[in-house]
Amino acid sequence: GNSVTQMEGPVTLSEEAFLTINCTYTATGYPSLFWYVQYPGEGLQLLLKATKADDKGSNKGFEATYRKETTSFHLEKGSVQVSDSAVYFCALTAGINFGNEKLTFGTGTRLTIIP
Amino acid sequence: KAGVTQTPRYLIKTRGQQVTLSCSPISGHRSVSWYQQTPGQGLQFLFEYFSETQRNKGNFPGRFSGRQFSNSRSEMNVSTLELGDSALYLCASSHGTPPTETQYFGPGTRLLVL
Numbered sequence: 001g002n003s004v005t006q007m008e009g010p011v012t013l014s015e016e017a018f019l020t021i022n023c024t025y026t027a028t029g030y031p032s033l034f035w036y037v038q039y040p041g042e043g044l045q046l047l048l049k050a051t052k053a054d055d056k057g058s059n060k061g062f063e064a065t066y067r068k069e070t071t072s073f074h075l076e077k078g079s080v081q082v083s084d085s086a087v088y089f090c091a092l093t094a095g096i097n098f099g100n101e102k103l104t105f106g107t108g109t110r111l112t113i114i115p
Numbered sequence: 116k117a118g119v120t121q122t123p124r125y126l127i128k129t130r131g132q133q134v135t136l137s138c139s140p141i142s143g144h145r146s147v148s149w150y151q152q153t154p155g156q157g158l159q160f161l162f163e164y165f166s167e168t169q170r171n172k173g174n175f176p177g178r179f180s181g182r183q184f185s186n187s188r189s190e191m192n193v194s195t196l197e198l199g200d201s202a203l204y205l206c207a208s209s210h211g212t213p214p215t216e217t218q219y220f221g222p223g224t225r226l227l228v229l
Contacts, residue, residue: 034217043119043205044220089158093218102148102171103207103218105158 002027006090006106013080014114021075021109023064023090031092033057033066033073034103038087047075047088082113117142119208119221127227133194136224138206140187146170146211147189148218149181152203161204164189165211193226201228 007022025031032051036044048057053068062077073090090106120139128134140147148171149161160173164183181191187208193200203225207218 036220043121043222044207046217046219049217091158102160102163102173103150103158104160107157 002031002092002094002104004090004092004104004106007109009087009108010110010112012112012114015082016079017113019075019077019080019084019111021088021090021111023073023075023106025071025073025090025092027071027092027094027104029094031094033064034091034093035062035064035073035075036089036091036105038089038108040086044089080111080113082115085111085113087111119206119219121204121206121221121224123224124222125225125227127229128196129229130196130198132196133192134196134226136191136204136206136226138189138191138208138221140189140206140208141219144208144210144219145187146209146218147183147187148207148209149189149191150205150207151175152205152223153201158205161191196228198228201226 003026005024034049035047037047038044048059050057050066053066056065064073064075087108087110089108091103122137146165148163150158152158162181163171167183178194183189203223205220205223207220209218
């Protein structure tokens with residue numbers, strides 16, 4: 001079946017540091033890949049996505065590139081801020097086949113940014 | 116455009132009771148999915164409804180059920196509550212047809228079973 005393996009947390013960084021959160025996946029077919037972020041006490045917010053190989057998703061300074069050859073979708077940001085402190089989830093859907101709306105999530109990585 | 120809304124936001128129930136949670140999707144979205152989030156199991160898919168039909172189902176016991184109405188609003192029901200059902204229940208909506216399958220989440224309903 002489909003699965004997502006995410007970098008274990010928690011991750012603590014100083015403000016303006018470079019961030020990488022690793023994510024690898026196992027899937028049949030051609031999955032779409034997502035990063036969601038969850039702030040304390042809230043639901044999930046879509047951060048970025050990529051729907052095919054070599055696509056780069058980007059939003060709010062975060063980037064991730066869909067690497068089919070390494071089955072990876074690592075999240076990066078060049079300079080983190082305190083407001084980026086949250087839990088980050090890597091996820092996939094089985095593809096664009098009708099009826100495959102299920103999201104499979106990684107375990108989440110808690111990120112804390114220190115001023 | 117208004118986002119996904121869930122009611123109630125918080126619930127406290129006792130073992131053996133039943134509970135109904137409600138989700139209103141983004142206008143125009145026809146697919147509603149439900150997820151359970153717990154510290155131990157993480158985010159797990161419960162089921163998905165599209166145009167009033169259950170299209171996809173996760174690996175949960177029959178005590179967990181749902182339905183979708185003609186206006187795409189969805190309800191989830193848990194009967195005979197157990198302590199382990201304490202969780203954040205998240206609803207997500209999407210257009211439900213390829214390729215725009217991105218799911219948008221509501222704030223969740225936090226259920227505590229005593």
